[in-house]
Amino acid sequence: MKICLYDSGIGVIPFLKVILxxxxxxxYYLYIDDNNFPYGDKCDEELLKILKKxxxxxxNNDFDYLFICCNTxxxxxxxxxxxxxxxxKTILEENIKDKKEFKLLxxxxxxxxxxxxxxxxxxxxxxTDNNLYKIIEFINFxxxxxxxxxxxxxxxxxxxxxxxxxxxxxxxxQIFNGIESSKELNIYVKEKDYLEIKKYIKxxxxxx
Numbered sequence: 001m002k003i004c005l006y007d008s009g010i011g012v013i014p015f016l017k018v019i020l021x022x023x024x025x026x027x028y029y030l031y032i033d034d035n036n037f038p039y040g041d042k043c044d045e046e047l048l049k050i051l052k053k054x055x056x057x058x059x060n061n062d063f064d065y066l067f068i069c070c071n072t073x074x075x076x077x078x079x080x081x082x083x084x085x086x087x088x089k090t091i092l093e094e095n096i097k098d099k100k101e102f103k104l105l106x107x108x109x110x111x112x113x114x115x116x117x118x119x120x121x122x123x124x125x126x127x128t129d130n131n132l133y134k135i136i137e138f139i140n141f142x143x144x145x146x147x148x149x150x151x152x153x154x155x156x157x158x159x160x161x162x163x164x165x166x167x168x169x170x171x172x173x174q175i176f177n178g179i180e181s182s183k184e185l186n187i188y189v190k191e192k193d194y195l196e197i198k199k200y201i202k203x204x205x206x207x208x
Contacts, residue, residue, distance in 0.1 A: 001026045001182065004058050004086075007069040008037040009128055011152030013200045014172045015069055016187065020203065024176050025185040029208065031057070032193045038124055039072040040107025040151070047076045047109075058086045067175055071095060071150045072110045094174040095148050102169055105142065106150030117150065118142060124153040139164050 003026050005012045012030050019028065036042070036050055051073055058066045066088045068074045074092030082088075095104060096114070104110075104117040111119040126134040135157060148169045149155055161168050188208040189197050197205060 001064040001180070002029070002062065003027065003065045003067060003179075004029050004031050004054075004061075004063045005067050005069055006031040006033070006054055006073075007152055008033045008039045008073075009124070009153065010156070010196060010200070012069055013197070014152055014155035014170070015067070015175070016197075016201050018173045018176060019185070019187075020201070022173070022176065023181060023185075024179055025181045025183060026179070027186045028188065029061075029063070030187070030189045030193065030197065032190070034193070037128070038107065039070060040109050040120070040124060042109065044076060044079070044109075047073055048080060051076050051082070055082060055084050055086075059084060065089065065179070067091075069152050069172070069175070071104075071152070072107050075110055075113060089175050091152070091171065091175055092150075094171040095150055099148055099169060102146045102148045104150040105145075105147040105154060105168075110150065114150075118145060118147065120151055120154070124151050127153045127156055135160065136164075139166060142166065 005015055005028055031054060039047060063086050066086050068077055068090040071092045074090035077090055104114055105120050106117055108119050111117040123138050139160060143164050143166050146167045155170055155172060187205045189205055191207045194207055
């Protein structure tokens with residue numbers, strides 16, 4: 001199958017790790033939207049315009065699935081009930097299932113629209129900038145909460161969350177439920193993102 005993994009910045013990395021660990025082999029194309037990162041400070045109208053561009057891309061390129069790995073843009077897709085010729089799965093649907101005792105740690109725009117959430121403020125940017133001081137400062141702020149990682153960038157600091165004994169849930173594996181595996185794995189990325197992805201994933205990656 002031909003699957004597009006879509007997120008802003010490097011938020012697709014945790015999903016690639018699931019693919020490798022669970023051996024869910026298919027053709028995966030990474031749609032990494034660095035130009036509009038971060039999504040968390042944008043209004044719904046801006047996000048809808050961005051999303052429609054992505055939907056048009058996957059439809060024009062004959063994908064079987066679009067995985068919306070970003071929780072913020074997932075809400076826009078669900079809110080507007082966008083129809084597509086391509087099957088769409090969103091991470092937000094997995095994150096809000098039956099987790100009443102946990103709070104969704106998420107971006108500002110998502111937190112404003114989701115009950116029982118914690119505003120992650122600039123945490124995604126701190127992670128992208130590798131600002132360890134600010135990351136640890138924020139972890140100390142939330143360490144007594146039960147949280148769901150509601151931004152894919154937060155998944156990149158799981159080791160720190162465990163060191164500080166934060167009680168968290170990470171649902172990136174759930175988006176692959178029902179997805180069949182083929183015998184061959186191919187990961188494709190645009191040239192501008194190739195070196196960044198290679199920092200995290202030590203397997204063959206092709207440029208498209």
